Amino acid sequence: MLNDIREVLVSEQEIEDIVDRIAAEINEDYKGKNLLLVCILKGSVCFMSDLMKKITLPCAIDFMVAKSYYACTESKGEIKIYKDLDIDIQDYDVLLIEDIYDSGRTLNLLVNKLKERNPRSIECCSLLDKPDRRDPNITMQLKYVGKNVPDEFVVGYGLDYDEAYRNLPFVGVLKREVYDK
Numbered sequence: 001m002l003n004d005i006r007e008v009l010v011s012e013q014e015i016e017d018i019v020d021r022i023a024a025e026i027n028e029d030y031k032g033k034n035l036l037l038v039c040i041l042k043g044s045v046c047f048m049s050d051l052m053k054k055i056t057l058p059c060a061i062d063f064m065v066a067k068s069y070y071a072c073t074e075s076k077g078e079i080k081i082y083k084d085l086d087i088d089i090q091d092y093d094v095l096l097i098e099d100i101y102d103s104g105r106t107l108n109l110l111v112n113k114l115k116e117r118n119p120r121s122i123e124c125c126s127l128l129d130k131p132d133r134r135d136p137n138i139t140m141q142l143k144y145v146g147k148n149v150p151d152e153f154v155v156g157y158g159l160d161y162d163e164a165y166r167n168l169p170f171v172g173v174l175k176r177e178v179y180d181k
C-alpha cells in the first residue's frame with residue numbers, strides 16, 4: 001500500500017491537531033444545543049470516530065450513504081440516498097461530517113434534502129477541502145474545515161481509491177500510475 005503513495009499530505013500528528021482544534025470549536029459553538037453528528041459513509045468513518053471522542057457535549061450520532069448524479073444536459077443534480085438516517089432530525093442541530101469537499105455537489109444536494117425535514121439547524125464539517133475543484137455554481141460554505149488540499153487525488157484515513165487505502169492512518173497523494181493503468 002505504502003508503495004502507491006507519492007507523498008504524505010496530512011500526517012497522523014497533523015490529523016490529531018486538526019481533530020483537537022475542530023472539537024474545541026464544536027464544544028464552544030454547540031453549548032446548549034441538541035447536537036447530532038452525521039457521518040457520511042464511508043469516507044468519514046475515521047474522522048467521525050476520532051472527532052466524536054473529543055466532543056465533551058452530549059450528542060447523538062447517525063450515519064448516511066448518498067450519491068449524486070448529474071445528467072450532462074442538466075446543471076441540477078439528483079441525490080440518491082442508499083442508507084437514510086434512523087433519527088428524526090426535527091429537534092436536532094445537525095452537523096454533517098464529510099471526508100472531503102470537492103466539487104461540493106453531493107454535500108449541497110444532501111443539505112438541501114435534509115433541510116426539507118426541518119432540523120433546528122444544519123451545518124457541515126469536512127476534514128479536507130479542495131477549493132480549486134469547486135463547482136462555481138456552489139456557494140455553500142462549510143462551518144469547519146480541517147485543511148485545504150491541492151487538486152490531487154488523495155487516499156487514506158477513510159478516503160479510498162476503488163475501496164482501497166481507507167485504512168492508512170494518514171492522508172497521502174496517490175501515485176498517478178496507480179489510477180492511470
Ligand code: IMP
Binds near residue numbers: 043104107155160
Ligand atoms: P463532490 O464534492 O460531490 O464532488 O464529491 C465528494 C466526494 O467525492 C467525497 O465525499 C469523496 O468520497 C470523493 N472524493 C473527492 N475527491 C477525492 C479524493 O481526492 N480522494 C478520494 N475521494 C475523493
Ligand code: MG
Binds near residue numbers: 043160
Ligand atoms: Mg469515495
